[in-house]
Amino acid sequence: MPSKRRMIIKKAELEAVAVKPSQYPEDNMIEIAFAGRSNVGKSSLLNLLTNRKSLARVSGSPGKTRTINFYRINDEFRIVDLPGYGYAKASKAEQATWGDMIEKYLENRQGLKVVAQLVDVRHAPSKQDLQMYDYLKYYGLDGLVILTKADKVSRNELNKNTAMIRKALDLKPEDRTIAVSALKKTGCDVLLTEFDRIIEGNR
Numbered sequence: 001m002p003s004k005r006r007m008i009i010k011k012a013e014l015e016a017v018a019v020k021p022s023q024y025p026e027d028n029m030i031e032i033a034f035a036g037r038s039n040v041g042k043s044s045l046l047n048l049l050t051n052r053k054s055l056a057r058v059s060g061s062p063g064k065t066r067t068i069n070f071y072r073i074n075d076e077f078r079i080v081d082l083p084g085y086g087y088a089k090a091s092k093a094e095q096a097t098w099g100d101m102i103e104k105y106l107e108n109r110q111g112l113k114v115v116a117q118l119v120d121v122r123h124a125p126s127k128q129d130l131q132m133y134d135y136l137k138y139y140g141l142d143g144l145v146i147l148t149k150a151d152k153v154s155r156n157e158l159n160k161n162t163a164m165i166r167k168a169l170d171l172k173p174e175d176r177t178i179a180v181s182a183l184k185k186t187g188c189d190v191l192l193t194e195f196d197r198i199i200e201g202n203r
């Protein structure tokens with residue numbers, strides 16, 4: 001079947017690194033953010049989509065991304081890499097700062113269309129995943145779930161776990177789950193087609 005995907009990422013640059021709203025880019029360009037627990041693969045996915053090895057820092061040790069990172073794509077929209085939660089070594093104070101930082105961003109960001117929730121396809125969503133997703137529903141930013149590390153499961157497990165995760169997050173039939181693998185470089189086309197839809201306002 002021919003791909004209906006319009007988007008080709010030609011240009012990607014880190015535009016801003018923020019811990020507070022005064023550091024956000026000032027205009028209302030469309031934004032799609034990535035949320036998920038630390039180590040789930042947010043930064044790796046950004047590198048996969050932009051076909052850049054190290055646009056975003058990736059690490060084997062969780063807690064790599066501690067700031068809100070705004071990536072400007074094709075001068076058309078932004079992908080926003082949010083700091084991961086559930087980082088075991090983070091102190092109480094750090095976790096509070098994290099919550100505050102995320103909430104401020106979700107609360108009043110005009111251009112923000114959707115927050116893609118990333119979940120490791122091998123595991124049931126954690127308590128914090130469920131909390132995060134509820135939060136996204138509250139702000140009307142839900143509806144797109146990205147299942148990461150698809151290379152780590154068989155096709156059978158992928159189907160089984162997708163159904164399990166959809167159920168746990170209580171997804172509606174029209175909500176999308178898209179499996180990706182940064183290692184095998186799969187899932188990009190489907191995801192970029194979804195981005196097209198979001199940007200064109202057809203969802």
Ligand SMILES: Nc1nc2c(ncn2[C@@H]2O[C@H](COP(=O)(O)OP(=O)(O)OP(=O)(O)O)[C@@H](O)[C@H]2O)c(=O)[nH]1
Nearest residue numbers: 039040041042043044059063064065084149181182
């Ligand atoms: N096998 C496999 N490993 C992956 C995949 N995506 C990410 N990883 C690995 O998972 C680890 C964490 O990836 P990151 O992209 O840094 O995760 P993150 O969500 O940005 O983490 P924080 O910045 O801490 O929030 C790294 O060791 C990656 O190489 C994938 O699709 N398949």
Ligand SMILES: [Mg+2]
Nearest residue numbers: 042043064065
């Ligand atoms: Mg990261």
